[in-house]
Amino acid sequence: MNRIPYAPLALGLAGLIPFIFGALTSLGWLPSVWGMGGPMFTLAYGSVILSFMSGVLWGFATKTAGARAAAGYALSVLPALWAFFMRGDTLFSAATYQITGFLGLLLLDFQFSKWDLTPTWWMRLRVILSTIVIVCLASLLL
Structure with missing residues (x-):
């Protein structure tokens, strides 16, 4: 079954709202609300995600054992470490680092999928969500 179940799809799309809102406020197409919006809002949310x-x-890594589990656990911490250490000192560098982080995350998703640790629909969902996230982050570079 490659069809994305409703709950993960709906929750994944809902998780895009701060990225889309941040991009629209950064471009000046929407006003910030209660101090939320703009590039720093978007970048902070990107680090959280x-x-x-x-x-x-990490949860996917628990579905295997031995050397593959060790590799899975090691790989699973990379996105969080990337978000923490690769913050950038300008808007351009911060957005570029996050775009790179989400591209790297997509490669990790692919590897975990290749190891059959993810649901069959996982990559379809991740490509959709990652594409929108990367477009929103790229809008910060305009």
Whole structure:
């Protein structure tokens, strides 16, 4: 079954709202609300999501054993470490680092999928969500 179940799809799409809102406020197409919006809002949320996805990958790593489990655990912490250490000192560098982080996360998703640790629909969902996230982060570079 490659069809994405409703709950993960709906929750994944809902998780895009801060990225989309941040991009629209950064472009000046929407006003910030209660101090929320703009590039720093978007980048902060991106760091949260990269860290969250580390936890998701860690969960997938629990489905295997031995050397593959060790590799899975080691790989799973990379998105959180990337978000923490690769913060950038300008808007351009911070957005570029996050774009790179989400591209790297997509490669990790692919590897975990290749190891049959993810649901069959996982990559379809991750490509959709990652594409939108990367477009939103790229809008910060305009």
